[in-house]
Amino acid sequence: MTDQELITGILNNDKTVIQFLVSKYHKQVIKTAFHLLQNMDDAEDLAQDVCVEIIESAGSFKGASSLSTWIYRLTVNKSLNFIRKNKRKQLVHQFESFFRKGDNSIETRVTEPSEYDKTFENNERRQILEKAVNSLPENQKTAFILSKYEELSYREITEIMNLSLPSVESLLQRAKQNLQKKLIVQFSEYSNKK
Amino acid sequence: METCKLLHENVFAYVEKDLPPVMLQQFDKHVAECAECAAMVADFKSVLILMEEQKSIEPRPFAETRILQGIESRLEKRQSSSFPVFGRILQPALISVGVATALSIGFFIGSDFANVNSQYSQNEEITESVRSDLNVPEFMTDDIIYFTE
Missing domain, CATH: 1.10.10.10 (Winged helix-like DNA-binding domain superfamily/Winged helix DNA-binding domain)
Known part of the structure; x- marks a missing residue:
């Protein structure tokens, strides 16, 4: 299905086309939103927002760029707005994920000590990278x-x-x-x- | 020390092998000799591995179904709350007409009641003047009932 066919289907409120749209683009939207927001629940919620926006403003898609690029743009804009609005909420999530990671490390203690050290170190490094990117x-x-x-x-x-x-x-x-x-x-x- | 500083400034590009071959060779040689730089390079190589992991992140199971359900319920909600003709125009118009009608009825009843009262007091005045002219005792006019139209 071409971009234009997809847009026409959405404008005609064709449910099969909407299902196809979600099936084709939900991974792209969730992954991008997750990298920007660092939270999977928020990324899924945002994916819903993006899909609703696509359905409601499909008429404004002029085809100057590809549909994928347009969807990336919507995702990035919505994610950045979300970050601006929810700076306080994000702090709470980081705090929670810090403790959740702590719990995971306790669970992995049953594995080999060397493996545990590796997992722990990887978690630490992941946190350092996330913090630096954020x-x-x-x-x-x-x-x-x-x-x-x-x-x-x-x-x-x-x-x-x-x-x-x-x-x-x-x-x-x-x-x-x-x-x-x-x-x-x-x-x-x-x-x-x- | 000079090479340490240079490697610190280009470590990301070095681990990504995004440097001219001469520089890459120079750093390879240096890393083999300098433990501190070797540790830093190891850290950045682990960052590259973590970044690869980030690329392969997948949505949770049934995310697609949850998104579809969410979209459907949100669109339904919007449709049910968006009856612009009734919700935004007809409803306020009907309320305004109702209020205006109630006010008019109130004024009409009120003005009629005022007429009755003024007529009642006029009749009372006439009776009083007749009573005083004819010297009728007051107790004889106490039970007069004034009829109005």
């Missing part, structure tokens, strides 16, 4: 996630973020530099603690 400025974080986690081309990122190619290149360069600095500091703090 502390990046909004634009840098978005460009970094779209490039590194979603593996999108620079051209696609320019369309999603509505920026020029040099701006995206510079954003990604700065994101890497900032991440590198933050990770060096965090890893040295972590190895000092050990």
Whole structure:
């Protein structure tokens, strides 16, 4: 089914087409939202919002970019709005996930000690990476996630973020530099603690 | 020390092998000799592995079904609450007409009642003047009932 056929089906309120839309794009939306929000419940809720928005504003899709790019743009915009509105809620989630990870590490104690050490260390490293990515400025974080986690081309990122190619290149360069600095500091703090 | 500093500035690009071959060789050699830089490179290599894991994250089971159900119920809710003709125009219009009618009836009854009262007091005044002119004792006019139209 082409993008245009999908849009026409949505405008005609064709339930089969809507099911096809969700089936085709829900993974993309949930993954992108999860990388930006760091919470699967919120990512699923946001996926619903994005799908409803697609259905309600399908008429405004002009086909200047691909449907996938348009959906990425909706996802990124909604995720960033969500982060802005829910900064306090996010703090609570991070606090909860910190303790949940603590519980997981207790469960893994039944495994081999070396394996436990590895899992624990991986969890620690994952937290360090998440924290470093989350502390990046909004634009840098978005460009970094779209490039590194979603593996999108620079051209696609320019369309999603509505920026020029040099701006995206510079954003990604700065994101890497900032991440590198933050990770060096965090890893040295972590190895000092050990 | 010079190479340590240079590697610190380019460690991400080094682990991603996104550097000119000459620089990559220089860093390879340095990492083999410097324990501190080797540890840092190991940390960044683990970051690359974690980033690979992040790419392969999958939605939870039945996420698609939950999303579809959510969309359906939200669209149904919106449809049921969006009757613009009745909800936004007809309903307030009917309420306004009702209030206006109630007010008019009130005014009409009120004005009629005022007429009755003024007629009643006029009759009372006439009786009083006749009674005083004819010197009729007051107790004889106490039980007069004034009829109005």
